[in-house]
Amino acid sequence: MRPARALIDLNALRHNYRLAREVSGARALAVVKADAYGHGAVRCAQALDGETDGFAVACIEEALQLREAGIQAPILLLEGFFEADELALIEQHRLWCVVHSAWQIDAIEQASLRAPLTLWLKLDSGMHRVGFHPDEYQAAYQRLLRSGKVAKIVLMSHFARADELDCPRSDEQLAVFEQARQGLLAEVSLRNSPALLGWPNVPSDWVRPGIMLYGATPFEQAQALADQLQPVMTLESKIIGVRELPAGEPVGYGARFVTERPTRVGVVAMGYADGYPRHAPTGTPVLIDGKPSRLIGRVSMDMLTVDLSDLPQAGLGSHVELWGKRVLASDVATQAQTIPYQLFCNLRRVPLLYSGN
Known part of the structure:
Protein backbone atom coordinates (compact mmCIF):
# COMPACT_ATOMS: atom_id res chain seq x y z
CA MET A 1 0.00 0.00 0.00
CA ARG A 2 1.18 3.51 -0.76
CA PRO A 3 2.52 4.95 2.51
CA ALA A 4 1.06 8.45 2.21
CA ARG A 5 -1.57 9.09 4.89
CA ALA A 6 -2.99 11.71 7.24
CA LEU A 7 -3.24 10.95 10.95
CA ILE A 8 -6.08 12.77 12.71
CA ASP A 9 -5.73 13.26 16.47
CA LEU A 10 -9.25 13.67 17.86
CA ASN A 11 -7.96 14.38 21.36
CA ALA A 12 -6.17 17.43 19.95
CA LEU A 13 -9.44 18.47 18.28
CA ARG A 14 -11.23 18.30 21.62
CA HIS A 15 -8.44 20.25 23.30
CA ASN A 16 -8.74 23.04 20.74
CA TYR A 17 -12.53 23.21 21.07
CA ARG A 18 -12.25 23.42 24.84
CA LEU A 19 -9.71 26.21 24.49
CA ALA A 20 -12.17 28.13 22.31
CA ARG A 21 -14.86 27.78 24.96
CA GLU A 22 -12.48 28.69 27.78
CA VAL A 23 -10.94 31.82 26.29
CA SER A 24 -14.19 33.19 24.86
CA GLY A 25 -16.51 32.45 27.75
CA ALA A 26 -19.20 31.97 25.11
CA ARG A 27 -21.08 29.18 23.45
CA ALA A 28 -19.15 27.79 20.50
CA LEU A 29 -20.23 26.31 17.19
CA ALA A 30 -17.56 23.95 15.87
CA VAL A 31 -17.07 24.83 12.21
CA VAL A 32 -16.86 21.59 10.23
CA LYS A 33 -17.56 22.91 6.74
CA ALA A 34 -15.49 21.69 3.77
CA ASP A 35 -15.30 18.20 5.31
CA ALA A 36 -13.97 19.71 8.54
CA TYR A 37 -11.25 21.53 6.62
CA GLY A 38 -10.15 18.21 5.13
CA HIS A 39 -10.13 16.36 8.46
CA GLY A 40 -13.35 14.40 7.90
CA ALA A 41 -16.56 16.11 9.00
CA VAL A 42 -18.42 13.07 10.28
CA ARG A 43 -15.63 11.72 12.45
CA CYS A 44 -14.74 15.16 13.78
CA ALA A 45 -18.38 15.92 14.59
CA GLN A 46 -18.79 12.56 16.30
CA ALA A 47 -15.69 13.29 18.39
CA LEU A 48 -17.19 16.59 19.56
CA ASP A 49 -20.81 15.45 19.81
CA GLY A 50 -22.14 15.79 23.33
CA GLU A 51 -19.54 18.43 24.14
CA THR A 52 -20.11 21.12 21.54
CA ASP A 53 -22.90 23.67 21.57
CA GLY A 54 -23.47 22.90 17.91
CA PHE A 55 -21.84 22.80 14.52
CA ALA A 56 -21.54 25.11 11.54
CA VAL A 57 -21.35 24.05 7.90
CA ALA A 58 -21.48 25.88 4.60
CA CYS A 59 -24.61 24.36 3.09
CA ILE A 60 -27.48 21.95 3.53
CA GLU A 61 -25.67 19.06 1.84
CA GLU A 62 -23.01 19.18 4.54
CA ALA A 63 -25.65 19.40 7.28
CA LEU A 64 -27.58 16.40 5.98
CA GLN A 65 -24.39 14.34 5.95
CA LEU A 66 -24.05 14.99 9.67
CA ARG A 67 -27.70 14.27 10.39
CA GLU A 68 -27.45 10.97 8.48
CA ALA A 69 -24.46 10.08 10.67
CA GLY A 70 -26.59 10.56 13.79
CA ILE A 71 -25.52 14.06 14.83
CA GLN A 72 -28.51 15.66 16.57
CA ALA A 73 -26.88 18.85 17.88
CA PRO A 74 -27.79 22.20 16.31
CA ILE A 75 -26.24 22.77 12.88
CA LEU A 76 -25.96 26.25 11.38
CA LEU A 77 -25.95 26.79 7.61
CA LEU A 78 -23.37 29.57 7.20
CA GLU A 79 -24.35 30.36 3.61
CA GLY A 80 -28.04 30.02 4.36
CA PHE A 81 -30.27 28.43 1.75
CA PHE A 82 -29.88 28.78 -2.00
CA GLU A 83 -33.42 27.83 -3.09
CA ALA A 84 -36.72 28.40 -1.31
CA ASP A 85 -37.58 24.70 -1.38
CA GLU A 86 -34.68 24.02 1.00
CA LEU A 87 -36.76 25.52 3.80
CA ALA A 88 -38.73 22.29 4.08
CA LEU A 89 -35.52 20.37 4.75
CA ILE A 90 -34.31 23.04 7.15
CA GLU A 91 -37.52 22.65 9.12
CA GLN A 92 -37.53 18.84 8.90
CA HIS A 93 -33.96 18.46 10.15
CA ARG A 94 -34.13 21.28 12.72
CA LEU A 95 -31.32 23.25 11.12
CA TRP A 96 -30.34 26.80 11.99
CA CYS A 97 -29.90 29.12 9.07
CA VAL A 98 -28.06 32.34 8.22
CA VAL A 99 -30.16 34.93 6.41
CA HIS A 100 -28.13 37.42 4.42
CA SER A 101 -30.38 38.60 1.55
CA ALA A 102 -33.84 40.10 1.11
CA TRP A 103 -34.97 37.31 -1.21
CA GLN A 104 -34.41 34.83 1.63
CA ILE A 105 -36.77 36.82 3.85
CA ASP A 106 -39.30 36.83 0.99
CA ALA A 107 -39.05 33.03 0.84
CA ILE A 108 -39.48 32.65 4.59
CA GLU A 109 -42.54 34.91 4.59
CA GLN A 110 -44.13 32.82 1.82
CA ALA A 111 -43.18 29.40 3.19
CA SER A 112 -45.64 27.03 4.84
CA LEU A 113 -43.85 26.00 8.01
CA ARG A 114 -45.15 23.98 10.92
CA ALA A 115 -42.39 25.02 13.32
CA PRO A 116 -40.59 28.35 13.72
CA LEU A 117 -36.98 28.69 12.63
CA THR A 118 -33.78 29.73 14.39
CA LEU A 119 -32.16 32.31 12.13
CA TRP A 120 -28.84 34.14 12.22
CA LEU A 121 -29.21 37.55 10.61
CA LYS A 122 -26.01 38.63 8.89
CA LEU A 123 -24.84 42.22 8.66
CA ASP A 124 -22.33 43.36 6.07
CA SER A 125 -20.17 45.44 8.41
CA GLY A 126 -17.37 45.80 5.88
CA MET A 127 -16.43 42.35 4.54
CA HIS A 128 -18.60 43.05 1.47
CA ARG A 129 -19.43 39.48 0.54
CA VAL A 130 -22.93 38.79 1.81
CA GLY A 131 -25.10 40.39 4.47
CA PHE A 132 -27.55 43.25 4.83
CA HIS A 133 -26.37 46.82 4.45
CA PRO A 134 -26.35 48.59 7.83
CA ASP A 135 -29.22 50.82 6.69
CA GLU A 136 -31.33 47.73 5.94
CA TYR A 137 -30.50 45.68 9.01
CA GLN A 138 -33.19 46.86 11.40
CA ALA A 139 -35.90 46.49 8.77
CA ALA A 140 -34.74 42.95 7.96
CA TYR A 141 -34.90 42.04 11.65
CA GLN A 142 -38.41 43.44 12.00
CA ARG A 143 -39.63 41.64 8.88
CA LEU A 144 -38.45 38.33 10.28
CA LEU A 145 -40.19 38.99 13.59
CA ARG A 146 -43.43 39.98 11.87
CA SER A 147 -43.38 36.86 9.71
CA GLY A 148 -44.43 34.76 12.69
CA LYS A 149 -42.08 32.02 11.48
CA VAL A 150 -39.08 32.73 13.68
CA ALA A 151 -38.33 31.29 17.10
CA LYS A 152 -35.04 33.12 17.62
CA ILE A 153 -32.74 35.54 15.81
CA VAL A 154 -28.99 35.75 16.43
CA LEU A 155 -27.22 38.86 15.12
CA MET A 156 -23.97 38.17 13.31
CA SER A 157 -21.24 39.62 11.16
CA HIS A 158 -17.81 38.56 9.93
CA PHE A 159 -14.49 40.39 10.21
CA ALA A 160 -12.32 40.74 7.13
CA ARG A 161 -8.97 41.41 8.78
CA ALA A 162 -9.09 39.94 12.28
CA ASP A 163 -5.97 37.91 11.49
CA GLU A 164 -4.06 41.23 11.32
CA LEU A 165 -3.62 42.03 14.98
CA ASP A 166 -2.42 45.60 14.44
CA CYS A 167 -5.10 46.52 11.90
CA PRO A 168 -7.91 48.93 12.93
CA ARG A 169 -10.39 47.43 10.46
CA SER A 170 -11.90 45.05 13.03
CA ASP A 171 -12.63 47.92 15.41
CA GLU A 172 -14.20 49.83 12.52
CA GLN A 173 -16.42 46.87 11.62
CA LEU A 174 -17.40 46.44 15.27
CA ALA A 175 -18.49 50.08 15.39
CA VAL A 176 -20.64 49.58 12.28
CA PHE A 177 -22.21 46.49 13.84
CA GLU A 178 -22.95 48.20 17.15
CA GLN A 179 -24.60 51.11 15.39
CA ALA A 180 -26.69 48.86 13.14
CA ARG A 181 -27.98 46.69 15.99
CA GLN A 182 -28.93 49.50 18.39
CA GLY A 183 -32.14 48.62 20.21
CA LEU A 184 -32.27 45.00 18.99
CA LEU A 185 -32.52 42.57 21.89
CA ALA A 186 -30.83 39.47 20.56
CA GLU A 187 -27.74 37.34 21.02
CA VAL A 188 -24.63 38.22 19.04
CA SER A 189 -22.00 36.24 17.11
CA LEU A 190 -18.97 38.08 15.74
CA ARG A 191 -15.88 36.03 16.51
CA ASN A 192 -14.38 33.40 14.23
CA SER A 193 -10.95 31.90 15.05
CA PRO A 194 -8.76 35.00 14.62
CA ALA A 195 -11.31 37.25 16.33
CA LEU A 196 -11.73 34.70 19.13
CA LEU A 197 -7.99 34.43 19.75
CA GLY A 198 -6.87 37.96 19.03
CA TRP A 199 -9.74 40.34 19.80
CA PRO A 200 -10.94 39.65 23.35
CA ASN A 201 -12.96 42.87 23.62
CA VAL A 202 -15.33 41.98 20.78
CA PRO A 203 -18.68 40.94 22.32
CA SER A 204 -20.03 37.53 21.36
CA ASP A 205 -22.62 35.26 22.90
CA TRP A 206 -21.64 32.71 20.25
CA VAL A 207 -18.20 32.10 18.74
CA ARG A 208 -17.38 30.19 15.58
CA PRO A 209 -13.99 28.43 15.90
CA GLY A 210 -12.84 27.06 12.56
CA ILE A 211 -9.13 26.86 11.71
CA MET A 212 -8.16 26.88 15.38
CA LEU A 213 -10.13 23.66 15.93
CA TYR A 214 -7.61 21.94 13.70
CA GLY A 215 -4.61 23.32 15.53
CA ALA A 216 -3.35 25.88 13.04
CA THR A 217 -2.79 29.53 13.82
CA PRO A 218 -4.65 32.13 11.75
CA PHE A 219 -1.87 34.66 12.41
CA GLU A 220 1.41 35.29 10.62
CA GLN A 221 3.19 36.12 13.88
CA ALA A 222 3.39 34.33 17.22
CA GLN A 223 0.34 34.81 19.44
CA ALA A 224 0.03 33.56 23.00
CA LEU A 225 -3.34 31.80 22.72
CA ALA A 226 -2.63 30.39 19.27
CA ASP A 227 0.56 28.88 20.68
CA GLN A 228 -1.63 26.69 22.92
CA LEU A 229 -3.31 24.98 19.97
CA GLN A 230 -2.50 21.35 19.22
CA PRO A 231 -2.13 20.27 15.58
CA VAL A 232 -4.80 17.73 14.69
Whole structure:
Protein backbone atom coordinates (compact mmCIF):
# COMPACT_ATOMS: atom_id res chain seq x y z
CA MET A 1 0.00 0.00 0.00
CA ARG A 2 1.18 3.51 -0.76
CA PRO A 3 2.52 4.95 2.51
CA ALA A 4 1.06 8.45 2.21
CA ARG A 5 -1.57 9.09 4.89
CA ALA A 6 -2.99 11.71 7.24
CA LEU A 7 -3.24 10.95 10.95
CA ILE A 8 -6.08 12.77 12.71
CA ASP A 9 -5.73 13.26 16.47
CA LEU A 10 -9.25 13.67 17.86
CA ASN A 11 -7.96 14.38 21.36
CA ALA A 12 -6.17 17.43 19.95
CA LEU A 13 -9.44 18.47 18.28
CA ARG A 14 -11.23 18.30 21.62
CA HIS A 15 -8.44 20.25 23.30
CA ASN A 16 -8.74 23.04 20.74
CA TYR A 17 -12.53 23.21 21.07
CA ARG A 18 -12.25 23.42 24.84
CA LEU A 19 -9.71 26.21 24.49
CA ALA A 20 -12.17 28.13 22.31
CA ARG A 21 -14.86 27.78 24.96
CA GLU A 22 -12.48 28.69 27.78
CA VAL A 23 -10.94 31.82 26.29
CA SER A 24 -14.19 33.19 24.86
CA GLY A 25 -16.51 32.45 27.75
CA ALA A 26 -19.20 31.97 25.11
CA ARG A 27 -21.08 29.18 23.45
CA ALA A 28 -19.15 27.79 20.50
CA LEU A 29 -20.23 26.31 17.19
CA ALA A 30 -17.56 23.95 15.87
CA VAL A 31 -17.07 24.83 12.21
CA VAL A 32 -16.86 21.59 10.23
CA LYS A 33 -17.56 22.91 6.74
CA ALA A 34 -15.49 21.69 3.77
CA ASP A 35 -15.30 18.20 5.31
CA ALA A 36 -13.97 19.71 8.54
CA TYR A 37 -11.25 21.53 6.62
CA GLY A 38 -10.15 18.21 5.13
CA HIS A 39 -10.13 16.36 8.46
CA GLY A 40 -13.35 14.40 7.90
CA ALA A 41 -16.56 16.11 9.00
CA VAL A 42 -18.42 13.07 10.28
CA ARG A 43 -15.63 11.72 12.45
CA CYS A 44 -14.74 15.16 13.78
CA ALA A 45 -18.38 15.92 14.59
CA GLN A 46 -18.79 12.56 16.30
CA ALA A 47 -15.69 13.29 18.39
CA LEU A 48 -17.19 16.59 19.56
CA ASP A 49 -20.81 15.45 19.81
CA GLY A 50 -22.14 15.79 23.33
CA GLU A 51 -19.54 18.43 24.14
CA THR A 52 -20.11 21.12 21.54
CA ASP A 53 -22.90 23.67 21.57
CA GLY A 54 -23.47 22.90 17.91
CA PHE A 55 -21.84 22.80 14.52
CA ALA A 56 -21.54 25.11 11.54
CA VAL A 57 -21.35 24.05 7.90
CA ALA A 58 -21.48 25.88 4.60
CA CYS A 59 -24.61 24.36 3.09
CA ILE A 60 -27.48 21.95 3.53
CA GLU A 61 -25.67 19.06 1.84
CA GLU A 62 -23.01 19.18 4.54
CA ALA A 63 -25.65 19.40 7.28
CA LEU A 64 -27.58 16.40 5.98
CA GLN A 65 -24.39 14.34 5.95
CA LEU A 66 -24.05 14.99 9.67
CA ARG A 67 -27.70 14.27 10.39
CA GLU A 68 -27.45 10.97 8.48
CA ALA A 69 -24.46 10.08 10.67
CA GLY A 70 -26.59 10.56 13.79
CA ILE A 71 -25.52 14.06 14.83
CA GLN A 72 -28.51 15.66 16.57
CA ALA A 73 -26.88 18.85 17.88
CA PRO A 74 -27.79 22.20 16.31
CA ILE A 75 -26.24 22.77 12.88
CA LEU A 76 -25.96 26.25 11.38
CA LEU A 77 -25.95 26.79 7.61
CA LEU A 78 -23.37 29.57 7.20
CA GLU A 79 -24.35 30.36 3.61
CA GLY A 80 -28.04 30.02 4.36
CA PHE A 81 -30.27 28.43 1.75
CA PHE A 82 -29.88 28.78 -2.00
CA GLU A 83 -33.42 27.83 -3.09
CA ALA A 84 -36.72 28.40 -1.31
CA ASP A 85 -37.58 24.70 -1.38
CA GLU A 86 -34.68 24.02 1.00
CA LEU A 87 -36.76 25.52 3.80
CA ALA A 88 -38.73 22.29 4.08
CA LEU A 89 -35.52 20.37 4.75
CA ILE A 90 -34.31 23.04 7.15
CA GLU A 91 -37.52 22.65 9.12
CA GLN A 92 -37.53 18.84 8.90
CA HIS A 93 -33.96 18.46 10.15
CA ARG A 94 -34.13 21.28 12.72
CA LEU A 95 -31.32 23.25 11.12
CA TRP A 96 -30.34 26.80 11.99
CA CYS A 97 -29.90 29.12 9.07
CA VAL A 98 -28.06 32.34 8.22
CA VAL A 99 -30.16 34.93 6.41
CA HIS A 100 -28.13 37.42 4.42
CA SER A 101 -30.38 38.60 1.55
CA ALA A 102 -33.84 40.10 1.11
CA TRP A 103 -34.97 37.31 -1.21
CA GLN A 104 -34.41 34.83 1.63
CA ILE A 105 -36.77 36.82 3.85
CA ASP A 106 -39.30 36.83 0.99
CA ALA A 107 -39.05 33.03 0.84
CA ILE A 108 -39.48 32.65 4.59
CA GLU A 109 -42.54 34.91 4.59
CA GLN A 110 -44.13 32.82 1.82
CA ALA A 111 -43.18 29.40 3.19
CA SER A 112 -45.64 27.03 4.84
CA LEU A 113 -43.85 26.00 8.01
CA ARG A 114 -45.15 23.98 10.92
CA ALA A 115 -42.39 25.02 13.32
CA PRO A 116 -40.59 28.35 13.72
CA LEU A 117 -36.98 28.69 12.63
CA THR A 118 -33.78 29.73 14.39
CA LEU A 119 -32.16 32.31 12.13
CA TRP A 120 -28.84 34.14 12.22
CA LEU A 121 -29.21 37.55 10.61
CA LYS A 122 -26.01 38.63 8.89
CA LEU A 123 -24.84 42.22 8.66
CA ASP A 124 -22.33 43.36 6.07
CA SER A 125 -20.17 45.44 8.41
CA GLY A 126 -17.37 45.80 5.88
CA MET A 127 -16.43 42.35 4.54
CA HIS A 128 -18.60 43.05 1.47
CA ARG A 129 -19.43 39.48 0.54
CA VAL A 130 -22.93 38.79 1.81
CA GLY A 131 -25.10 40.39 4.47
CA PHE A 132 -27.55 43.25 4.83
CA HIS A 133 -26.37 46.82 4.45
CA PRO A 134 -26.35 48.59 7.83
CA ASP A 135 -29.22 50.82 6.69
CA GLU A 136 -31.33 47.73 5.94
CA TYR A 137 -30.50 45.68 9.01
CA GLN A 138 -33.19 46.86 11.40
CA ALA A 139 -35.90 46.49 8.77
CA ALA A 140 -34.74 42.95 7.96
CA TYR A 141 -34.90 42.04 11.65
CA GLN A 142 -38.41 43.44 12.00
CA ARG A 143 -39.63 41.64 8.88
CA LEU A 144 -38.45 38.33 10.28
CA LEU A 145 -40.19 38.99 13.59
CA ARG A 146 -43.43 39.98 11.87
CA SER A 147 -43.38 36.86 9.71
CA GLY A 148 -44.43 34.76 12.69
CA LYS A 149 -42.08 32.02 11.48
CA VAL A 150 -39.08 32.73 13.68
CA ALA A 151 -38.33 31.29 17.10
CA LYS A 152 -35.04 33.12 17.62
CA ILE A 153 -32.74 35.54 15.81
CA VAL A 154 -28.99 35.75 16.43
CA LEU A 155 -27.22 38.86 15.12
CA MET A 156 -23.97 38.17 13.31
CA SER A 157 -21.24 39.62 11.16
CA HIS A 158 -17.81 38.56 9.93
CA PHE A 159 -14.49 40.39 10.21
CA ALA A 160 -12.32 40.74 7.13
CA ARG A 161 -8.97 41.41 8.78
CA ALA A 162 -9.09 39.94 12.28
CA ASP A 163 -5.97 37.91 11.49
CA GLU A 164 -4.06 41.23 11.32
CA LEU A 165 -3.62 42.03 14.98
CA ASP A 166 -2.42 45.60 14.44
CA CYS A 167 -5.10 46.52 11.90
CA PRO A 168 -7.91 48.93 12.93
CA ARG A 169 -10.39 47.43 10.46
CA SER A 170 -11.90 45.05 13.03
CA ASP A 171 -12.63 47.92 15.41
CA GLU A 172 -14.20 49.83 12.52
CA GLN A 173 -16.42 46.87 11.62
CA LEU A 174 -17.40 46.44 15.27
CA ALA A 175 -18.49 50.08 15.39
CA VAL A 176 -20.64 49.58 12.28
CA PHE A 177 -22.21 46.49 13.84
CA GLU A 178 -22.95 48.20 17.15
CA GLN A 179 -24.60 51.11 15.39
CA ALA A 180 -26.69 48.86 13.14
CA ARG A 181 -27.98 46.69 15.99
CA GLN A 182 -28.93 49.50 18.39
CA GLY A 183 -32.14 48.62 20.21
CA LEU A 184 -32.27 45.00 18.99
CA LEU A 185 -32.52 42.57 21.89
CA ALA A 186 -30.83 39.47 20.56
CA GLU A 187 -27.74 37.34 21.02
CA VAL A 188 -24.63 38.22 19.04
CA SER A 189 -22.00 36.24 17.11
CA LEU A 190 -18.97 38.08 15.74
CA ARG A 191 -15.88 36.03 16.51
CA ASN A 192 -14.38 33.40 14.23
CA SER A 193 -10.95 31.90 15.05
CA PRO A 194 -8.76 35.00 14.62
CA ALA A 195 -11.31 37.25 16.33
CA LEU A 196 -11.73 34.70 19.13
CA LEU A 197 -7.99 34.43 19.75
CA GLY A 198 -6.87 37.96 19.03
CA TRP A 199 -9.74 40.34 19.80
CA PRO A 200 -10.94 39.65 23.35
CA ASN A 201 -12.96 42.87 23.62
CA VAL A 202 -15.33 41.98 20.78
CA PRO A 203 -18.68 40.94 22.32
CA SER A 204 -20.03 37.53 21.36
CA ASP A 205 -22.62 35.26 22.90
CA TRP A 206 -21.64 32.71 20.25
CA VAL A 207 -18.20 32.10 18.74
CA ARG A 208 -17.38 30.19 15.58
CA PRO A 209 -13.99 28.43 15.90
CA GLY A 210 -12.84 27.06 12.56
CA ILE A 211 -9.13 26.86 11.71
CA MET A 212 -8.16 26.88 15.38
CA LEU A 213 -10.13 23.66 15.93
CA TYR A 214 -7.61 21.94 13.70
CA GLY A 215 -4.61 23.32 15.53
CA ALA A 216 -3.35 25.88 13.04
CA THR A 217 -2.79 29.53 13.82
CA PRO A 218 -4.65 32.13 11.75
CA PHE A 219 -1.87 34.66 12.41
CA GLU A 220 1.41 35.29 10.62
CA GLN A 221 3.19 36.12 13.88
CA ALA A 222 3.39 34.33 17.22
CA GLN A 223 0.34 34.81 19.44
CA ALA A 224 0.03 33.56 23.00
CA LEU A 225 -3.34 31.80 22.72
CA ALA A 226 -2.63 30.39 19.27
CA ASP A 227 0.56 28.88 20.68
CA GLN A 228 -1.63 26.69 22.92
CA LEU A 229 -3.31 24.98 19.97
CA GLN A 230 -2.50 21.35 19.22
CA PRO A 231 -2.13 20.27 15.58
CA VAL A 232 -4.80 17.73 14.69
CA MET A 233 -3.48 16.48 11.34
CA THR A 234 -0.11 14.87 10.66
CA LEU A 235 0.54 14.36 6.95
CA GLU A 236 3.17 11.67 6.53
CA SER A 237 4.72 9.26 4.08
CA LYS A 238 7.97 7.33 3.52
CA ILE A 239 11.13 7.43 1.44
CA ILE A 240 10.60 5.14 -1.56
CA GLY A 241 13.85 5.82 -3.43
CA VAL A 242 17.35 7.19 -2.86
CA ARG A 243 19.71 8.81 -5.38
CA GLU A 244 23.41 9.67 -4.88
CA LEU A 245 24.22 12.67 -7.05
CA PRO A 246 27.42 14.64 -7.61
CA ALA A 247 27.56 18.41 -7.54
CA GLY A 248 26.00 20.17 -10.52
CA GLU A 249 23.09 17.74 -11.13
CA PRO A 250 19.49 19.01 -11.55
CA VAL A 251 16.68 17.40 -9.59
CA GLY A 252 13.07 17.22 -10.74
CA TYR A 253 10.98 19.09 -13.28
CA GLY A 254 12.40 22.31 -14.64
CA ALA A 255 15.80 21.89 -12.95
CA ARG A 256 14.66 24.25 -10.21
CA PHE A 257 17.23 22.69 -7.88
CA VAL A 258 20.81 21.90 -8.84
CA THR A 259 23.08 20.14 -6.36
CA GLU A 260 25.88 22.33 -5.02
CA ARG A 261 27.74 19.38 -3.46
CA PRO A 262 27.49 15.59 -3.52
CA THR A 263 23.90 15.06 -2.42
CA ARG A 264 21.78 12.15 -1.23
CA VAL A 265 18.26 12.67 -2.55
CA GLY A 266 15.27 10.92 -1.00
CA VAL A 267 12.12 10.39 -3.04
CA VAL A 268 8.90 10.61 -1.00
CA ALA A 269 5.51 9.18 -1.95
CA MET A 270 3.65 12.49 -1.72
CA GLY A 271 2.74 15.08 -4.33
CA TYR A 272 0.35 17.79 -5.35
CA ALA A 273 -2.31 15.20 -6.24
CA ASP A 274 -2.35 14.43 -2.51
CA GLY A 275 -2.73 18.11 -1.65
CA TYR A 276 0.87 18.97 -0.89
CA PRO A 277 1.42 22.43 -2.39
CA ARG A 278 3.11 22.34 -5.78
CA HIS A 279 4.64 25.75 -5.21
CA ALA A 280 6.44 24.80 -2.00
CA PRO A 281 10.03 25.88 -2.70
CA THR A 282 13.37 24.28 -1.96
CA GLY A 283 13.98 24.71 1.75
CA THR A 284 10.43 23.99 2.90
CA PRO A 285 10.85 22.03 6.16
CA VAL A 286 10.20 18.31 6.50
CA LEU A 287 11.02 15.86 9.27
CA ILE A 288 12.77 12.58 8.40
CA ASP A 289 12.88 9.92 11.09
CA GLY A 290 12.32 12.72 13.57
CA LYS A 291 15.19 14.89 12.29
CA PRO A 292 14.83 18.16 10.36
CA SER A 293 15.52 18.31 6.66
CA ARG A 294 14.20 20.16 3.63
CA LEU A 295 12.34 19.82 0.39
CA ILE A 296 14.50 20.14 -2.74
CA GLY A 297 13.29 20.64 -6.29
CA ARG A 298 9.81 20.98 -7.67
CA VAL A 299 6.92 18.97 -6.23
CA SER A 300 5.52 16.43 -8.72
CA MET A 301 2.01 14.99 -8.93
CA ASP A 302 2.80 11.88 -6.89
CA MET A 303 6.31 12.41 -5.53
CA LEU A 304 8.60 14.99 -4.04
CA THR A 305 12.30 15.00 -3.20
CA VAL A 306 14.10 15.76 0.06
CA ASP A 307 17.71 16.24 1.12
CA LEU A 308 19.26 13.27 2.92
CA SER A 309 22.86 14.51 2.73
CA ASP A 310 23.17 15.21 6.46
CA LEU A 311 21.09 12.20 7.52
CA PRO A 312 23.30 9.16 6.85
CA GLN A 313 20.95 6.81 8.71
CA ALA A 314 17.95 7.78 6.59
CA GLY A 315 17.05 5.74 3.55
CA LEU A 316 14.41 3.49 2.06
CA GLY A 317 11.41 3.28 4.35
CA SER A 318 12.35 6.29 6.46
CA HIS A 319 9.37 8.10 7.95
CA VAL A 320 8.66 11.61 6.61
CA GLU A 321 6.44 14.19 8.31
CA LEU A 322 5.25 16.79 5.80
CA TRP A 323 3.31 18.73 8.41
CA GLY A 324 1.94 17.92 11.84
CA LYS A 325 3.07 18.11 15.45
CA ARG A 326 6.63 19.25 14.70
CA VAL A 327 6.50 20.61 11.17
CA LEU A 328 3.70 23.13 11.52
CA ALA A 329 1.25 23.48 8.66
CA SER A 330 1.50 27.25 9.06
CA ASP A 331 5.25 27.10 8.39
CA VAL A 332 4.74 25.00 5.25
CA ALA A 333 2.00 27.38 4.14
CA THR A 334 4.25 30.40 4.60
CA GLN A 335 6.95 28.79 2.49
CA ALA A 336 4.39 27.99 -0.23
CA GLN A 337 2.86 31.49 -0.06
CA THR A 338 -0.53 30.17 0.97
CA ILE A 339 -2.44 29.58 4.22
CA PRO A 340 -2.97 26.44 6.32
CA TYR A 341 -6.70 26.56 5.50
CA GLN A 342 -5.84 25.77 1.88
CA LEU A 343 -3.36 23.04 2.77
CA PHE A 344 -5.99 21.18 4.78
CA CYS A 345 -8.87 21.75 2.37
CA ASN A 346 -6.79 20.62 -0.63
CA LEU A 347 -6.00 17.27 0.97
CA ARG A 348 -7.22 14.35 -1.12
CA ARG A 349 -6.40 10.79 -2.09
CA VAL A 350 -4.55 10.05 1.15
CA PRO A 351 -6.45 7.95 3.70
CA LEU A 352 -7.45 9.57 7.00
CA LEU A 353 -6.54 7.48 10.05
CA TYR A 354 -8.08 8.51 13.38
CA SER A 355 -6.88 8.22 16.96
CA GLY A 356 -8.37 9.37 20.25
CA ASN A 357 -11.93 8.10 19.70
